[in-house]
Amino acid sequence: MAPNTPRNGTEASCPKVILLDIEGTTTSISFVKDVLFPFARKELETFLSKNWDDPSVQSTIDIIQKQSEDDTKQGLLESEIPSGLNKDVVLPELLKNLYWQMDNDRKTTGLKALQGKIWKSGFEEGLLKGQVYEDVPPAFQRWKESGKDIYIYSSGSVEAQILLFKYSEVGDLTKHLSGYFDTTTGPKIEASSYKIISEKIGVPPNTIMFCTDVSKEAYAAKEAGLQVVVSIRPGNAPLTEQELTDFPNVTNFNSL
Numbered sequence: 001m002a003p004n005t006p007r008n009g010t011e012a013s014c015p016k017v018i019l020l021d022i023e024g025t026t027t028s029i030s031f032v033k034d035v036l037f038p039f040a041r042k043e044l045e046t047f048l049s050k051n052w053d054d055p056s057v058q059s060t061i062d063i064i065q066k067q068s069e070d071d072t073k074q075g076l077l078e079s080e081i082p083s084g085l086n087k088d089v090v091l092p093e094l095l096k097n098l099y100w101q102m103d104n105d106r107k108t109t110g111l112k113a114l115q116g117k118i119w120k121s122g123f124e125e126g127l128l129k130g131q132v133y134e135d136v137p138p139a140f141q142r143w144k145e146s147g148k149d150i151y152i153y154s155s156g157s158v159e160a161q162i163l164l165f166k167y168s169e170v171g172d173l174t175k176h177l178s179g180y181f182d183t184t185t186g187p188k189i190e191a192s193s194y195k196i197i198s199e200k201i202g203v204p205p206n207t208i209m210f211c212t213d214v215s216k217e218a219y220a221a222k223e224a225g226l227q228v229v230v231s232i233r234p235g236n237a238p239l240t241e242q243e244l245t246d247f248p249n250v251t252n253f254n255s256l
């Protein structure tokens with residue numbers, strides 16, 4: 001079964017490169033929301049306690065402490081986190097700050113870096129497994145066998161992307177993947193990002209097929225000249241009639 005062809009479109013030529021979004025495309029949106037974030041919250045105290053003296057953890061704590069100074073100056077916080085290495089003094093205040101940040105869904109550099117470290121240790125210790133839809137591993141296999149290269153473009157950091165696929169529930173999937181892009185390449189809703197990706201991979205835009213669940217990303221990739229297919233998975237935001245007219249869509253990778 002071929003993907004649904006847009007009513008006003010023509011069948012695209014066979015792509016050489018498959019470029020995939022993660023959330024809502026290879027992996028359910030709820031994995032990030034219901035598994036990754038709660039894991040970081042649950043492990044926060046244990047992780048900080050255990051890794052307190054690790055220089056890289058201390059440098060992240062420094063960033064969080066400096067952020068709390070700014071937040072205090074701006075009146076968002078009553079007081080900043082005390083600085084220094086004294087765990088008994090700093091840790092309780094640090095935890096209080098981090099729970100406050102998470103409750104308010106703040107996306108600060110320090111919090112994101114710390115969550116990344118907790119996920120990394122969770123994956124490496126086997127406490128976390130990356131989830132992908134069941135049609136994803138056979139599709140990876142099939143695409144590789146037919147000579148296509150597979151790349152990832154996600155707003156999660158490249159490091160986090162690799163962890164998800166390396167420590168997946170069905171084993172190491174990174175062997176199928178040729179490379180990873182995150183927002184350091186550019187925003188996912190801008191055509192220029194897809195042009196850069198095509199240059200970095202070294203193939204013309206029209207030989208790349210991008211699959212995503214987000215229509216703004218789909219339009220940006222189309223503007224850059226990529227072939228685009230939209231992903232319809234359980235829990236994704238519904239697409240409008242217009243969006244469904246503008247792009248072929250798939251509910252899994254079996255037909256891609």
Ligand SMILES: [Mg+2]
Nearest residue numbers: 021023024213
């Ligand atoms: Mg997505």
